[in-house]
Amino acid sequence: MLANYGFYLIFLALCCSLYGFLSAILAAYWRHRRFYNSSKLALTATCMLLISAAVVLWVGLFQRDYGIAYVAKNSSNDLPMLYTFTAFWSSLEGSHTLWMLLLSIMGTIAVWTHSKDNEHIMPYVLGSIQAVLGWMLYLAVTYSDPFVANLPAPPNGRGMNELLQNFYMAIHPPLLFSGYTALAVPFAYSIAALCFGDITEGWLKTVRRWSLFAFVLLTAAISLGGRWAYVELGWAGYWAWDPVENSSFMPWLMCTALLHSLLVQDKLGHLKRLSIVLAIAAFFLSYFGTFLTRSGVVSSVHSFAESPIGPNYLYYLSGLILISTAIYAFRAPSILPADTEKVWGFSKESALVVTQFLLLSFAAIIFIGTVFPIVSEALTQQRITVQAPYFNMFAPWVGLGTVVGIAIGQLMRYQSSQMPYAKQVIFGSVLFAIPLSFVLIYLGEVMKTPKTVNLIAQIVGLYLASWAIGCLCGDLFIKLKDLRFQWKLFFKRNLAYFGAWVAHIGVMIAIIGFLGNYRGMETRKTLKAGESFEFFDYRFEVPDGIKVKTEQNATLFAAHVNVYRGETLYQSMEAAQSRYPTKDQTFNEIGIGGNFWHDIYIVLVDFDKTDGKRVTLQVNINPTVRFVWTAIVIMCLGGVIALFDLYRGNKSRDAVAGAWEVKA
Amino acid sequence: MIRWIFAIVLGFSNAWLGAQSASEMTLTPAATEDTLKNPEAGPVHDYDLKFREIAKELRCPTCTGLSVLESDASFSLQIKSQVKEQMLMGKDKEQVLTYFVDRYGPWILREPPKQGFNLLAWAVPIALLCLGPIAIWLLVWKRNVTVSTHGVRANEPIIAEMQERLQQLRKGN
Numbered sequence: 001m002l003a004n005y006g007f008y009l010i011f012l013a014l015c016c017s018l019y020g021f022l023s024a025i026l027a028a029y030w031r032h033r034r035f036y037n038s039s040k041l042a043l044t045a046t047c048m049l050l051i052s053a054a055v056v057l058w059v060g061l062f063q064r065d066y067g068i069a070y071v072a073k074n075s076s077n078d079l080p081m082l083y084t085f086t087a088f089w090s091s092l093e094g095s096h097t098l099w100m101l102l103l104s105i106m107g108t109i110a111v112w113t114h115s116k117d118n119e120h121i122m123p124y125v126l127g128s129i130q131a132v133l134g135w136m137l138y139l140a141v142t143y144s145d146p147f148v149a150n151l152p153a154p155p156n157g158r159g160m161n162e163l164l165q166n167f168y169m170a171i172h173p174p175l176l177f178s179g180y181t182a183l184a185v186p187f188a189y190s191i192a193a194l195c196f197g198d199i200t201e202g203w204l205k206t207v208r209r210w211s212l213f214a215f216v217l218l219t220a221a222i223s224l225g226g227r228w229a230y231v232e233l234g235w236a237g238y239w240a241w242d243p244v245e246n247s248s249f250m251p252w253l254m255c256t257a258l259l260h261s262l263l264v265q266d267k268l269g270h271l272k273r274l275s276i277v278l279a280i281a282a283f284f285l286s287y288f289g290t291f292l293t294r295s296g297v298v299s300s301v302h303s304f305a306e307s308p309i310g311p312n313y314l315y316y317l318s319g320l321i322l323i324s325t326a327i328y329a330f331r332a333p334s335i336l337p338a339d340t341e342k343v344w345g346f347s348k349e350s351a352l353v354v355t356q357f358l359l360l361s362f363a364a365i366i367f368i369g370t371v372f373p374i375v376s377e378a379l380t381q382q383r384i385t386v387q388a389p390y391f392n393m394f395a396p397w398v399g400l401g402t403v404v405g406i407a408i409g410q411l412m413r414y415q416s417s418q419m420p421y422a423k424q425v426i427f428g429s430v431l432f433a434i435p436l437s438f439v440l441i442y443l444g445e446v447m448k449t450p451k452t453v454n455l456i457a458q459i460v461g462l463y464l465a466s467w468a469i470g471c472l473c474g475d476l477f478i479k480l481k482d483l484r485f486q487w488k489l490f491f492k493r494n495l496a497y498f499g500a501w502v503a504h505i506g507v508m509i510a511i512i513g514f515l516g517n518y519r520g521m522e523t524r525k526t527l528k529a530g531e532s533f534e535f536f537d538y539r540f541e542v543p544d545g546i547k548v549k550t551e552q553n554a555t556l557f558a559a560h561v562n563v564y565r566g567e568t569l570y571q572s573m574e575a576a577q578s579r580y581p582t583k584d585q586t587f588n589e590i591g592i593g594g595n596f597w598h599d600i601y602i603v604l605v606d607f608d609k610t611d612g613k614r615v616t617l618q619v620n621i622n623p624t625v626r627f628v629w630t631a632i633v634i635m636c637l638g639g640v641i642a643l644f645d646l647y648r649g650n651k652s653r654d655a656v657a658g659a660w661e662v663k664a
Numbered sequence: 665m666i667r668w669i670f671a672i673v674l675g676f677s678n679a680w681l682g683a684q685s686a687s688e689m690t691l692t693p694a695a696t697e698d699t700l701k702n703p704e705a706g707p708v709h710d711y712d713l714k715f716r717e718i719a720k721e722l723r724c725p726t727c728t729g730l731s732v733l734e735s736d737a738s739f740s741l742q743i744k745s746q747v748k749e750q751m752l753m754g755k756d757k758e759q760v761l762t763y764f765v766d767r768y769g770p771w772i773l774r775e776p777p778k779q780g781f782n783l784l785a786w787a788v789p790i791a792l793l794c795l796g797p798i799a800i801w802l803l804v805w806k807r808n809v810t811v812s813t814h815g816v817r818a819n820e821p822i823i824a825e826m827q828e829r830l831q832q833l834r835k836g837n
Contacts, residue, residue: 240729350804357796365789372776372785380781385723387731387774394789450713524710605736 006147024127069150076159093146117202124192159582179217187283197334216639234588247289254282269338351409407468429470436466499642506634513627546612
C-alpha cells in the first residue's frame, strides 16, 4: 500500500522535473519571467515530492514493512534504530534516491538564494540541474525503483549489510553525496555562463561559495570513508587506492583545482574558461564516481550496490560529456579574460597555475590508474591489475611538488615578481625546520624504520613539511605585520586568506601523517590465555581468552588484551569478532589504542572455537594515523573559515548584463 | 634565486624517480633487522623482508585492492606458501615474480607490466610530470603578458592624470 504511494511520488517528481526542464529552456530562450518563476516552483515541487518519497521509504523501514522489497532486503527485525534509519542508503535504490533527494535540495537552495547579479542566468542554471535530476528520476522509475513490492510480505527481512553497520558508514554516504551534488551547482552555473556568454562578479561569488562548501563536504566524507575502512575492514590502513576511493578523490582534486583557479579569476579576471572547465569536470567526475560504484565495472571493497543500471549511467555520462563539450566549443570564445595589465611571469598567478598542474596531473594519473584495467582488457584481451604500488609510485612526487609549491607560492605576490621578506622567511624556515623535524623524527620513532629507502624518504618528507609550515607561519606573520597587527581588521577582511592558511597547514600535517605509512610494523602471534609477547616496546597479554557478549544485534567474541609498557599497564583493549543473526560469517571488531604518535591496532584473526582459550592476534603499529584525522579536521575547519568570508565580491566589478524582457 | 631552487628540486625529483624505479628492479638484500621468531613458519618466515617484498607485489586473487601479504583468504595463503617454496629454491625476486606471471598471467602483479600497450600506463604519467613543468615554464613563467587596455579601465596612470588635470583646473579657477 505504502509502496504504491512512494512510487507515485517519484513518478510525480519525474513529471515535475520534466516540466521544470522545459519551462527553464523556454524561459531562457524567450527571456520570459513567468516561465522562469514557474520552473523555479517546479524544482521546489520536485524537491518536496522527493522529500515525501524519502519519508515514505523511512516510514516503511521503521514500520518493518517487508512488503517493500528494498526494506525486506536491507533491514530485519533486530536492526537497531540508527541503522534502520541509515538502511535507507545501504544499497542501490536507496542511495540513488538519496542522490536525487540531495541534488534537488541543493538545486532548490541554489535557485532560491541566488544573488541579484545572477538573475539573468538562472533559467540556464535551472535547466542544467533539471536535466541531471530528470535523468536520475527516469532511472529511478525504470531501473532502480526503491518501492518495488514484495508480496506476500515475509515475516523478517534479510538484514542490512553487516559491514555497513558502523557509525562512520552511517554518515559517510549522505556526506559524500552532499559533496557530489553540491558540485552540481558550480556545474550548472558554468553551463549557464557558457550559454549566456558572460561571467559576472556574482557568478564568481556564488560558484566560489558552492565549491568551497563541496570541498568541505568531500574532504569530510572521503576521510570518513577512510576511517570506516580503518576501523572495520582490518587491513590496518585507511587508503588502498581502491577504484571507489579514487573516484571520490578525483572530484575532490578537481574541486580544489577549481577553488585555486577561481582565486586567479577573482584577483585578475583570468583563467575564467579554466574555471568553467574545472567545474564541469568536477561534476562529471563525481558522476563518474557514482557510475563506477554502481556499475560493477571494477570490483571494490566499497561497492555495495550493483545492478543493470550501470550502462544507463554510462549513456548519461557520454551524453554529459558530449553536450558540455559542444556547449563549451561553441560558446567559450565569448568568455573573455579581463583587461588586466600585467600577468603571469614570476608571480603568484603563475604559482597558482603550478597548483593547477599538480592537482590536475594527479587527477589524471589516478584516472589512468582507475580505468586502465578496463581499457587494457578491452584492447589487448589481457587482464591486468593496477593497485596501490602503482599509485604509491607517483603520489610522493606530487606530494613533494605540493609541499614546495605551497611553501613558496604563499610568499609570492600577484602581478609582481617581488617577494617581500621572502629570503628571510625561506631561509629562516630552513633553520626553523631543523628542530621541528628533529622533534617529529624523535617522537615519531622514525629511526626504527627497517628499510633505508623508506627512512630517507621520511626524513626528507618530514623536513620539507616542517620547512613549509615555517614558510606558511612566516607568511601569516608578514600579512599581520602589514596590517600593523590589527586583529579585528584581519579577521574581518582576510578570512579567505586565513581559511586557506589553516587548510594549507592541514595539508602539511596530513603529509606528515601519510609519511607514517612508511614505517608501519606488524606481527602475528598465537597464544594461550595468560600468555604474553613483546613487540615494539610493548608487552601484549591476553589474560583470559575469549568472552562472549551481545551488543545490540551482534554477538561479540571478544579477546581482552592488556598492553604493558615496561611493567606498568599502559592500555587495555578489546579485539573481537562479531557475528550477526542474519549471516553465517564473522566480522572484525578491531581494538584500536595507542597514543597520538602511533596507533596500536589489534585484530582477532582466529580463536579456538571449543574452549576459547587460544587466540591468534595480529598487531599493527600504525604511526601518525591520528595526524591524518587531525589534519582532515583542520582542513575542513579552514574551508569553513573561508566560507564565512563575506567581503569578497560584494562589489560588482563587471557590469551586470541581460535584463529581463518581460513578455506577459 | 627561487627559480633555481625550483629547478633544482624538480630535477632532483626526476632523478630520484629514476633511481627508485631502478632499485625496484634489483633485490635489496634481506635485512637482519627481523628478530621475531614465528614458530609456525619454516625456514622462510612471514616477517622476512625479502618475502614481504615479493608478497607485496602479488595481488590477492579473491579480494579487492589487497596484496597477498595483507590477506588471509585461502587463495592468498596458497600463494604465500608458493612464494616461500620458490624462495627456498634460491630464486630472487624477479624470478619468483616471473614464475607467477607465467602461471597466472600479468594479472597477478599489482602493477601493469612495463611492456607493450601497458607501457602507456607508465609513460603517460611520467611524461606528464616531467613535461608539465617545462610547459608551464615556457608558457607562463617566462611570459609577461601586457594586455592593451585601450584606455577603458580606470587604472592608476589614468587616475593620476585625472587628478593632475583636476588640480590644474582648480588652480585655473
